[in-house]
Amino acid sequence: MDMSEETPQSEYILRPMNCELNQLSMPDGSAMLMQGNTAVIAGIYGPVEAKLQKMIYDKASVEVSYSPIKGPTKVDDRMTEMYIKETCEAAIIVTFHPATAICINVQELEDSGGMLACTINAACLALINAGIPMKFTIAAINCMIQKDSEDIILDPDNIQLQEAKAEFTFAFDSMDKNVICCYTTGCFTETEFLKTMDRCKQASQYVFDFYRNLVKKYANVI
Amino acid sequence: MKEVLLTNCEKNFVNKSVEQGTRLDGRSLLEARNVKIYFASNWGSCMVLLGQTRVVAQVTCDIQQPKTSRPNEGMLHINVELNPMAAQHFDSGRQSEISILISRQLEKCYQDSKCIDLESLCIIADKKVWNLRVDINVINHDGNLIDCASIATLAALSHFHRPDVTSNGEDIIVHPFSEKDPLPLTLYHYPVCVSFITFESGSTVMDPTYLEERVGVAQLTLGINSYRELCSLHFNYLTKTMTVEDVISAVSNYATNYAVQLVQQIKEAVNYDVEARYKKDDRNTNRFKECIMTKKLTTMNSECISIKLRKWSEIENIESDVDMEKKEEETENCTIIKPGIGSAELIPNTNISFGEGGPNTWNMSESSEEEISDVEITTVIKKKENKTIENIELNGDSEEENIEILETKDLMHSYKIPMPINK
Numbered sequence: 001m002d003m004s005e006e007t008p009q010s011e012y013i014l015r016p017m018n019c020e021l022n023q024l025s026m027p028d029g030s031a032m033l034m035q036g037n038t039a040v041i042a043g044i045y046g047p048v049e050a051k052l053q054k055m056i057y058d059k060a061s062v063e064v065s066y067s068p069i070k071g072p073t074k075v076d077d078r079m080t081e082m083y084i085k086e087t088c089e090a091a092i093i094v095t096f097h098p099a100t101a102i103c104i105n106v107q108e109l110e111d112s113g114g115m116l117a118c119t120i121n122a123a124c125l126a127l128i129n130a131g132i133p134m135k136f137t138i139a140a141i142n143c144m145i146q147k148d149s150e151d152i153i154l155d156p157d158n159i160q161l162q163e164a165k166a167e168f169t170f171a172f173d174s175m176d177k178n179v180i181c182c183y184t185t186g187c188f189t190e191t192e193f194l195k196t197m198d199r200c201k202q203a204s205q206y207v208f209d210f211y212r213n214l215v216k217k218y219a220n221v222i
Numbered sequence: 223m224k225e226v227l228l229t230n231c232e233k234n235f236v237n238k239s240v241e242q243g244t245r246l247d248g249r250s251l252l253e254a255r256n257v258k259i260y261f262a263s264n265w266g267s268c269m270v271l272l273g274q275t276r277v278v279a280q281v282t283c284d285i286q287q288p289k290t291s292r293p294n295e296g297m298l299h300i301n302v303e304l305n306p307m308a309a310q311h312f313d314s315g316r317q318s319e320i321s322i323l324i325s326r327q328l329e330k331c332y333q334d335s336k337c338i339d340l341e342s343l344c345i346i347a348d349k350k351v352w353n354l355r356v357d358i359n360v361i362n363h364d365g366n367l368i369d370c371a372s373i374a375t376l377a378a379l380s381h382f383h384r385p386d387v388t389s390n391g392e393d394i395i396v397h398p399f400s401e402k403d404p405l406p407l408t409l410y411h412y413p414v415c416v417s418f419i420t421f422e423s424g425s426t427v428m429d430p431t432y433l434e435e436r437v438g439v440a441q442l443t444l445g446i447n448s449y450r451e452l453c454s455l456h457f458n459y460l461t462k463t464m465t466v467e468d469v470i471s472a473v474s475n476y477a478t479n480y481a482v483q484l485v486q487q488i489k490e491a492v493n494y495d496v497e498a499r500y501k502k503d504d505r506n507t508n509r510f511k512e513c514i515m516t517k518k519l520t521t522m523n524s525e526c527i528s529i530k531l532r533k534w535s536e537i538e539n540i541e542s543d544v545d546m547e548k549k550e551e552e553t554e555n556c557t558i559i560k561p562g563i564g565s566a567e568l569i570p571n572t573n574i575s576f577g578e579g580g581p582n583t584w585n586m587s588e589s590s591e592e593e594i595s596d597v598e599i600t601t602v603i604k605k606k607e608n609k610t611i612e613n614i615e616l617n618g619d620s621e622e623e624n625i626e627i628l629e630t631k632d633l634m635h636s637y638k639i640p641m642p643i644n645k
Contacts, residue, residue, distance in 0.1 A: 024307070024362040025362060
């Protein structure tokens with residue numbers, strides 16, 4: 001496969017990532033992440049005492065709340081919560097803190113494309129900051145297929161997304177680069193799906209590098 | 223989840239220190255915390271920091287039918303959401319006592335004081351008016367939520383621009399921002415809340431922190447506008463222990479002066495950002511990006527990450543080889559050690575730089591400086607080498623693309639030169 005003729009080099013770009021850990025004083029761990037203009041802030045409380053109804057006797061229960069910037073929480077936001085919950089639960093060693101709760105709270109600040117990927121990345125960074133034991137870290141990548149040219153664009157912004165035929169969000173683990181979470185909209189063929197997945201998998205390495213550099217900056221021993 | 227209990231030690235400590243006129247964070251009794259305002263890239267969205275307290279506000283608008291009692295006026299709704307992120311005991315989705323209290327106070331301060339020209343928001347009387355909605359999300363709770371929320375509301379409302387509408391008989395057309403310039407809201411006056419907490423000892427403290435709020439016995443919130451007029455007033459006993467002497471008259475003058483100053487600061491920040499947007503000049507503005515400070519230990523900024531996928535690397539290598547050949551032709555006169563294969567391997571390092579606290583500084587300059595310092599020590603050894611170094615520097619200035627390859631040479635040089643010293 002010759003990719004270079006299909007797509008020009010400039011298409012393979014992740015928007016600039018900016019992150020600050022521990023910005024908030026109240027939560028145990030927090031991270032503000034910006035990918036391009038998409039901005040998210042995540043805060044983690046945990047492990048804390050769980051409510052009786054939600055307590056699981058042999059593992060920690062992961063509670064996620066996602067609040068949009070506009071209006072009350074809608075069904076879509078509940079779905080985002082579910083995606084974050086399932087993704088983070090796969091990474092956290094839940095059996096380490098039985099009968100406790102780990103609360104992940106995410107607040108949307110600005111949406112300009114790739115919101116789900118940004119929230120998952122921010123949640124992962126906040127988990128790192130809170131020192132919750134994890135099996136691996138998670139990196140989520142958003143990408144789309146353009147309507148006419150059939151190009152794959154990594155990490156598109158909301159202007160590019162207007163011309164999307166299909167949009168994909170994949171989350172990978174840092175150990176084996178397995179897919180943990182996959183969210184798609186639109187129509188696409190199987191080959192396109194596999195191609196975007198492969199593309200995102202390779203791009204995820206750059207996000208993992210970003211995590212590592214961020215942590216390396218303040219942790220002396222790695 | 224339950225709120226963390228307040229210990230007697232903390233309580234006594236705060237009470238005693240306030241009695242002596244000091245506060246935990248080193249402020250004097252009537253001193254507020256610093257206010258910082260950051261704007262998002264769309265209209266009417268901002269994040270306000272009052273010390274550690276952090277609030278985001280977003281103004282949105284849609285077209286609705288007006289109330290029958292006021293057919294020619296637009297509507298304004300203020301909604302306060304206490305995010306469970308802000309504090310452990312906040313519950314998501316449920317309206318708690320505090321959030322209702324804050325919403326009501328903001329309504330009194332902004333809606334009931336008629337600070338917004340709602341008549342200008344009418345499109346067709348009795349049929350279509352603009353409905354403004356202010357969503358306030360508290361992200362971090364470190365006391366004095368009401369002040370922080372009021373600053374955020376005022377900043378967001380004065381920053382907000384609504385789309386222009388034209389009407390042709392029956393239909394109304396809402397123009398997107400690309401067609402017609404958006405219009406700002408008209409504000410008659412700028413009210414802002416100023417809060418105080420009174421302690422058992424009778425001393426009053428301005429802009430209380432979370433701890434002080436829990437220890438205090440009475441709270442007072444004044445809504446004051448820049449014309450020194452009172453817009454709202456809220457006084458509440460937190461405990462039923464004692465009656466507090468006349469606080470309002472004691473602090474009102476001070477509060478008014480502070481409110482005027484604060485409104486001025488908000489106006490300046492909003493005007494600065496709005497002007498910058500009109501000019502489409504993004505430099506030196508307070509956006510969310512600036513909120514992430516570059517020089518902190520816990521921050522990381524990266525430029526656009528350009529990605530080279532595996533299948534790409536081959537093509538890249540060929541390209542860089544071509545570059546190398548060109549370079550060699552250009553710099554024939556200087557004696558350079560062959561770039562070799564190493565340069566091809568270096569490409570990812572130079573392109574994907576996770577700028578450590580700032581924009582991408584070319585490695586070239588650093589290494590050449592090092593080299594020079596090395597050479598200064600070992601000038602006796604060879605003059606020839608000095609010449610080559612000068613050449614390299616010139617080349618580095620002339621063409622950026624050459625830098626990748628030059629760097630390897632530099633590195634090799636710098637490896638070579640210190641050798642004699644070691645011996």
